[in-house]
Amino acid sequence: MFSQTTEYALRAIVYLAENPSPQKTEKIASATQIPPAYLSKVLQQLNRAAIVGSQRGLKGGHFLSRKPKKITILEIVNAVEPLQRIKECPLGLPAHKTQLCPLHKKLDEAAALIERSFGNTTVLDLITQPGNSNLYTFVSKNETKKKQKTSL
Amino acid sequence: MFSQTTEYALRAIVYLAENPSPQKTEKIASATQIPPAYLSKVLQQLNRAAIVGSQRGLKGGHFLSRKPKKITILEIVNAVEPLQRIKECPLGLPAHKTQLCPLHKKLDEAAALIERSFGNTTVLDLITQPGNSNLYTFVSKNETKKKQKTSL
DNA sequence: TGACAAACGGATCTGGATATCCAATTTAGA
DNA sequence: TCTAAATTGGATATCCAGATCCGTTTGTCA
Numbered sequence: 444m445f446s447q448t449t450e451y452a453l454r455a456i457v458y459l460a461e462n463p464s465p466q467k468t469e470k471i472a473s474a475t476q477i478p479p480a481y482l483s484k485v486l487q488q489l490n491r492a493a494i495v496g497s498q499r500g501l502k503g504g505h506f507l508s509r510k511p512k513k514i515t516i517l518e519i520v521n522a523v524e525p526l527q528r529i530k531e532c533p534l535g536l537p538a539h540k541t542q543l544c545p546l547h548k549k550l551d552e553a554a555a556l557i558e559r560s561f562g563n564t565t566v567l568d569l570i571t572q573p574g575n576s577n578l579y580t581f582v583s584k585n586e587t588k589k590k591q592k593t594s595l
Numbered sequence: 596m597f598s599q600t601t602e603y604a605l606r607a608i609v610y611l612a613e614n615p616s617p618q619k620t621e622k623i624a625s626a627t628q629i630p631p632a633y634l635s636k637v638l639q640q641l642n643r644a645a646i647v648g649s650q651r652g653l654k655g656g657h658f659l660s661r662k663p664k665k666i667t668i669l670e671i672v673n674a675v676e677p678l679q680r681i682k683e684c685p686l687g688l689p690a691h692k693t694q695l696c697p698l699h700k701k702l703d704e705a706a707a708l709i710e711r712s713f714g715n716t717t718v719l720d721l722i723t724q725p726g727n728s729n730l731y732t733f734v735s736k737n738e739t740k741k742k743q744k745t746s747l
Numbered sequence: 748t749g750a751c752a753a754a755c756g757g758a759t760c761t762g763g764a765t766a767t768c769c770a771a772t773t774t775a776g777a
Numbered sequence: 778t779c780t781a782a783a784t785t786g787g788a789t790a791t792c793c794a795g796a797t798c799c800g801t802t803t804g805t806c807a
Binding site for chain 2: 444445450453454457475476516526527533534544545546549550552553554556557560561564568569570571
């Protein structure tokens, strides 16, 4: 339902939220099981959207440019794959100018549901409580790297 | 957010619901502005899912195999692009076996929202009331055919 | 200031979704 | 039973998200 890129962006952000110091692309990649070269592109998109910052050179890396509490899932999604609402009839029917037909009204409602849900959720809500074991960090320690489909 | 194919399937179904007699692929295509050859494939998928029936030969065409009231949007979506719920951690983390991490829990909740909404909506809800002008039929009469992006 | 480490940006490759084409098959009606 | 009309199914083409590669730029530190 969401693109692979969106999934990657979210995983990377969660990782950065759990690891506040600047993190290298390579490190994030292995921890979150994202192709490193592609992750690099995704991080660039998040950078342009002012969600992550980055530092070149030795000791450089990527980091959140705001506190997790101040970043919503919606922002992240919109940075890489804008959730588009249906504002006018996709068929361009004149009769639907003033009002969407029931079909597209329904589809837009679905988009609205997601938009609301994602807009109300911050990255803080996605961070696991310390003590709990469900951390991406788990992977970066054990370097588990089974290749697999991670379709969303 | 949904694929082009999904949009096509929904448009075609709505058209068939509004035009109960068997409709030729070509007719549906021009009315709903779907590439005819591709629509043919989509209809085949809907046929295999037992949502539409079809009749070959002279006077043949496609038609709903059930009353609009008995077909949900969810069924249609699932016929062409299954809405997939997240049942287990996409990264295959052992620690997430018993419980999804907050991220994937949230993403699955979003999928659940859509699933519920679409499951509760029938094709009948998408048909326009006779008298209202927001009908696809509008197009089939005037043969408006401006080529355009109809991305969802 | 030199050497190295990291992100950046552009070019390219690949596979799956989208789209097209056409021959084969089925069917109604003259 | 013949013909025209329609779907069906297979092969193929096109497009774009996803992924890779590599040279360039920016930065740290000794």
